[in-house]
Amino acid sequence: SQQGEEDPQALSIQEGENATMNCSYKTSINNLQWYRQNSGRGLVHLILIRSNEREKHSGRLRVTLDTSKKSSSLLITASRAADTASYFCATADDSGAGSYQLTFGKGTKLSVIP
Amino acid sequence: DGGITQSPKYLFRKEGQNVTLSCEQNLNHDAMYWYRQDPGQGLRLIYYSQIVNDFQKGDIAEGYSVSREKKESFPLTVTSAQKNPTAFYLCASSATGQGGLDEQYFGPGTRLTVT
Helix, strand or coil: CCCCEEECCEEEEECCCCEEEEEECCCCEEEEEEEEECCCCCEEEEEEEECCCCEEEECCEEEEEECCCCEEEEEECCCCHHHCEEEEEEEEECCCCCCCCEEECCCEEEEEEC | CCCEEEECCEEEECCCCCEEEEEEECCCCCEEEEEEECCCCCEEEEEEEEECCEEEECCCCCCEEECCCECCECCEEECCCCCCCCEEEEEEEECCCCHHHCCCEECCCEEEEEC
16 A cells, blocks of 8 residues: 655756655654655665654755654755656554565656756 | 666566566665556555565565575566566665665666566
């Protein structure tokens, strides 16, 4: 079952602008991860934020997590044409079963226009 | 180079034939995963293995089978029982057996077309 839902489904911006993508989920989580997928390729891990963290940075990426609203956002600052890709959030349920698995959303397709 | 390899990149099969997709990793990771991705969709978990000689069904295991005889290898067989096998298949691994706690490393994928 898919837990994470990204919003918007597609986003088109000019190079240099910031891009913000949102992810909502339904159940209690251990962590939330963001991945990037270039067309026809495998996924690349971007950032992992744990349920007790509120914000995390990595280079031009900023991720926030609001567990009370069950939502996360990914901000890419000063976007480049090379950032054109699909971005997925994935949640690890805090099931307590000891084998947390990732559940992926359907992704946001980002197009950065040069 | 460390990483995950999947072969072949493209695979074409006739309906009714079984086909095996290869996945190898040299990251010394305990856990390995198979996902299916359909156009415009997210990833759905087919099977996962937390340790050698053990594997569990994911959300959409029907019509698929796997083995984990070696730590490095986790082949996926798409059987003729899978009703809609045409898709993009992604293999991944993570350092520990509790996959959601770690980042996952993905292979380049195999695009399977069944006609």
